[in-house]
Amino acid sequence: MSYDMQHSIDYKTAPVIDIEGLYKAFGSNRVLQGFNLKLWAGENLAVMGKSGSGKSVLIKCIIGLVRIDQGKLLVLDQAVDQLNLRELDRLRSQIGFQFQGSALYDSMTVRENLEFPLKRHPLKQVTEKELELLVTEALEAVGLLNAINMMPSELSGGMKKRIALARTLIMQPKIILYDEPTSGLDPVTAKEISLLINEVQNRFHTASIIITHDLACARISSNRMIILHNGINYAEATYTQLGTMKDGVIQAFFV
Amino acid sequence: MKKLTRFFLTTGEISEFAGRYFREAWFPPYEIQELLKQCFLIGNKSFALVSITGLIMGIVLTLQTRPTLIEFGAVSMMPSMVGIAIVREIGPVLTALICAGKIGSGIGAELASMKVTEQIDAMEVSGANPFKYLVITRVTATTIMIPILVVLSDIISLSGSALVEYLKGGVSFELYFSKVFEYLQFGDLLPSVIKSFFFGFAIGIIGCYKGYTSTRGTEGVGRTANEAVVIASMLVFILDFIAVLVSDIFYEL
Numbered sequence: 001m002s003y004d005m006q007h008s009i010d011y012k013t014a015p016v017i018d019i020e021g022l023y024k025a026f027g028s029n030r031v032l033q034g035f036n037l038k039l040w041a042g043e044n045l046a047v048m049g050k051s052g053s054g055k056s057v058l059i060k061c062i063i064g065l066v067r068i069d070q071g072k073l074l075v076l077d078q079a080v081d082q083l084n085l086r087e088l089d090r091l092r093s094q095i096g097f098q099f100q101g102s103a104l105y106d107s108m109t110v111r112e113n114l115e116f117p118l119k120r121h122p123l124k125q126v127t128e129k130e131l132e133l134l135v136t137e138a139l140e141a142v143g144l145l146n147a148i149n150m151m152p153s154e155l156s157g158g159m160k161k162r163i164a165l166a167r168t169l170i171m172q173p174k175i176i177l178y179d180e181p182t183s184g185l186d187p188v189t190a191k192e193i194s195l196l197i198n199e200v201q202n203r204f205h206t207a208s209i210i211i212t213h214d215l216a217c218a219r220i221s222s223n224r225m226i227i228l229h230n231g232i233n234y235a236e237a238t239y240t241q242l243g244t245m246k247d248g249v250i251q252a253f254f255v
Numbered sequence: 256m257k258k259l260t261r262f263f264l265t266t267g268e269i270s271e272f273a274g275r276y277f278r279e280a281w282f283p284p285y286e287i288q289e290l291l292k293q294c295f296l297i298g299n300k301s302f303a304l305v306s307i308t309g310l311i312m313g314i315v316l317t318l319q320t321r322p323t324l325i326e327f328g329a330v331s332m333m334p335s336m337v338g339i340a341i342v343r344e345i346g347p348v349l350t351a352l353i354c355a356g357k358i359g360s361g362i363g364a365e366l367a368s369m370k371v372t373e374q375i376d377a378m379e380v381s382g383a384n385p386f387k388y389l390v391i392t393r394v395t396a397t398t399i400m401i402p403i404l405v406v407l408s409d410i411i412s413l414s415g416s417a418l419v420e421y422l423k424g425g426v427s428f429e430l431y432f433s434k435v436f437e438y439l440q441f442g443d444l445l446p447s448v449i450k451s452f453f454f455g456f457a458i459g460i461i462g463c464y465k466g467y468t469s470t471r472g473t474e475g476v477g478r479t480a481n482e483a484v485v486i487a488s489m490l491v492f493i494l495d496f497i498a499v500l501v502s503d504i505f506y507e508l
């Protein structure tokens with residue numbers, strides 16, 4: 001079955017993320033060594049790679065949390081490494097970022113977690129009423145409206161990931177970067193999250209990069225996949241195509 | 256040699272961090288709600304501790320000096336002597352040290368754990384300014400609250416001392432306090448309040464710097480808290496030394 005039927009991916013206009021020859025090292029630890037990636041509007045792209053291969057570093061470069069050493073890195077047609085703080089903030093307001101460990105603010109309730117970015121964003125002004133509406137909408141989208149007054153410590157791992165997604169959705173991003181959205185979850189919950197990622201794509205027409213170790217997640221939620229190996233995009237194809245390739249590195253992921 | 260270089264590097268980084276505080280504190284958005292919350296938390300956390308230590312200090316100091324003063328026939332000097340010792344030196348330093356332990360470590364641990372769980376990064380990518388929300392509020396809160404706690408500690412210490420004098424020498428509270436204020440001048444109070452502001456700022460900035468720049472993962476949180484206390488306590492003594500030198504110059508004038 002082809003997921004391309006459910007929505008439209010725009011391969012004609014410029015890609016929303018365009019990476020060419022990206023290099024990043026930490027001291028002598030060379031993590032990315034000429035990595036290439038194009039993310040098209042409306043597309044869900046899964047990036048798979050071994051632990052420590054630089055997947056998190058890759059999306060942190062995209063959001064400007066990690067400075068790149070060298071290479072082309074265009075996000076929504078802007079070179080991330082050349083933006084000043086204000087421009088970077090403006091760009092970031094269009095990108096959702098879901099951290100590997102959810103990164104919910106411990107000292108705030110779920111509601112305050114969701115309100116936090118909206119209340120403070122210099123470029124988005126909302127009234128109390130709109131705020132309330134947006135919070136409920138975002139929580140409904142992830143099916144956790146009843147958790148609105150809970151503290152993060154009261155949530156399970158899967159709930160945390162959903163709330164983190166809600167906190168991202170509330171900013172109405174054009175691009176969402178997921179860092180291992182299903183790690184540490186049981187297969188049933190993992191599948192729910194994968195389907196949720198799909199639903200977000202269809203409903204909000206976002207383009208996403210989904211970092212994952214989870215084959216099922218990649219199969220359900222991605223239109224295309226990249227294997228990150230030795231700092232480069234080792235292979236690039238759909239899930240089904242990759243599954244039939246005879247290459248040892250690729251097959252290692254498909255067991 | 257390496258240690259010396261590290262010392263100067265860290266000192267430079269802390270100055271840079273403090274500089275950022277002064278650059279950013281004046282401009283909106285102001286996180287008033289978070290500031291008030293932090294002020295309340297600081298007061299709430301250390302009120303009891305500061306009161307008890309202050310009270311004990313006042314009582315002990317009076318009991319210890321009584322025999323000597325009696326020997327010299329100068330027991331009537333007690334209120335002025337204890338008053339000056341407490342207001343000028345013991346109150347501010349004692350309170351600052353307790354707050355360095357209680358508040359400084361708390362801030363260090365809190366920010367360090369937010370750092371390792373990527374909450375600070377999450378604030379940054381959401382377009383909010385974590386430095387404003389976390390650092391400026393906390394440093395401002397300690398700078399405001401430590402002087403208030405110092406004054407509180409002074410009052411309680413002196414009350415403890417007055418209690419001893421009342422029980423042992425039959426001196427009434429009115430007489431005791433009127434004697435205290437007879438000798439205690441504005442020139443004693445002002446430097447002590449001013450240096451308390453510096454103590455408060457130092458405790459806040461060290462706690463925040465240590466937490467905000469912590470990189471060593473979960474097991475580093477405890478160590479961060481520990482280092483924050485050690486550096487902040489050292490800094491309190493150094494600042495106190497400088498304060499005494501400076502006010503000495505003013506007395507000579």
Ligand SMILES: Nc1ncnc2c1ncn2[C@@H]1O[C@H](COP(=O)(O)OP(=O)(O)OP(=O)(O)O)[C@@H](O)[C@H]1O
Binds near residue numbers: 031
């Ligand atoms: N801030 C940093 N400073 C120094 N080294 C770093 C930093 N961040 C990441 N690294 C290094 O970069 C490499 C890639 O890390 P990264 O977190 O991207 O791995 P990953 O592919 O996301 O792995 P996992 O699947 O376990 O999350 C690792 O060797 C790590 O030690």
Ligand SMILES: [Mg+2]
Binds near residue numbers: 100179
């Ligand atoms: Mg990772």
